[in-house]
Amino acid sequence: MERADVAALTERARDFHGHMCPGLAIGIQAARIGLAVCGHDSDEDVVAVVETDMCAVDAIQALMGCTFGKGNLVHRDYGKAAFTFFRRRDGESVRLLVRPDLHALVDPEFAAVRERLNTAPDDAQAKAMLPELAARCAARMLARDPEELFSRTTPQTPTPRRAAILSSLTCAHCGETMMESRSRRFAGQTLCIPCFMAVEQKV
Template sequence: MATVIVRPELSALLEQTGALHKHLCPRQVLGVRMGMLAAEKFPIELPQSGKRLIAFVESDGCFADGISVATGCSMGHRTLRLVDYGKVAATFVDTLSGAAIRFFPSPDVRKRAAEFAPEAGNRWQAQLEAYQRLPNEDIVLCREVALNLDLEAIVGKPGKRTTCSACGEEVLNQREVMKDEQALCMSCAGEGYWRVKG
């Protein structure tokens, strides 16, 4: 007997993401719609409870929460990664097959929203309504891509730990950098985003 995949409804997913934020906004809706479209493109039941699908989101904020609710990808599961391009776009990768698809908004999505809901009080409201009701192809585009990243290195060996030989702090998931046969954390290796004050 064929397995029937029961997919959650848009309204249920929007309720969840809206509750996270105490509001619902157009970008959350776009994130949810992209996640739902991913559920049609990949042979994976979404929202997933496992770790098969990894999402690379290209901006943080409301959009990323929409993606997370619709796909089950999360930082906690190590299946949601931020690549901060400041774009409302995301690439999903099936870690089993290696297939990767990038989803991005149709370039004239704002215009379409304004045309779809001219009676809406303002542009924000028009987008909120239109992004929920327009068909996928009017708001989201997607294309197959190949990753420039080493997926295995990104996933790393969960559970593997090293101690930085300079600061003595623990480094997880193979994020250490080897220099002169010494394991260093990224900060001590000179790639840090912070420095000691003074």
């Protein structure tokens, strides 16, 4: 990919997210691989499954056309910096896992300062250093070949099914409507999840 193309992707992702940071840079680089394997999609043919809620996900939404609203961005809350891309029409897919030593590999000083803040959150010197180091780390990530930043494997899970349009039901307790698939039954009543949890805690 030409440098000008990477710059354009970076600008689009930064505008969507609001600022540049190492997490967004990871998402941009993951999206570059996703685009090469599966392409961009304006409908639901390309699906992204993300196992984290970090900044990287914003880059994937901005660059690949995968969004929660279309149902082709799936969040699985596993706490892993992993991103899987599927193309429904022909089964093309790839799973990317961020290298565990990524920050130390790209910018050891940033990694060291971040570790200082993990152990001493009130370290004023480290806090003052972090923004500049974060920007430098992001720039270094974007200068790398994206393949260097991830472990790349074939997904072991099937392509997620398309989003279903389901009926709406009314909660017997609060009177609000919810998707049928998110309703719960308790003592012969149809409840929304918050009301079900409240009733369950009282039992």
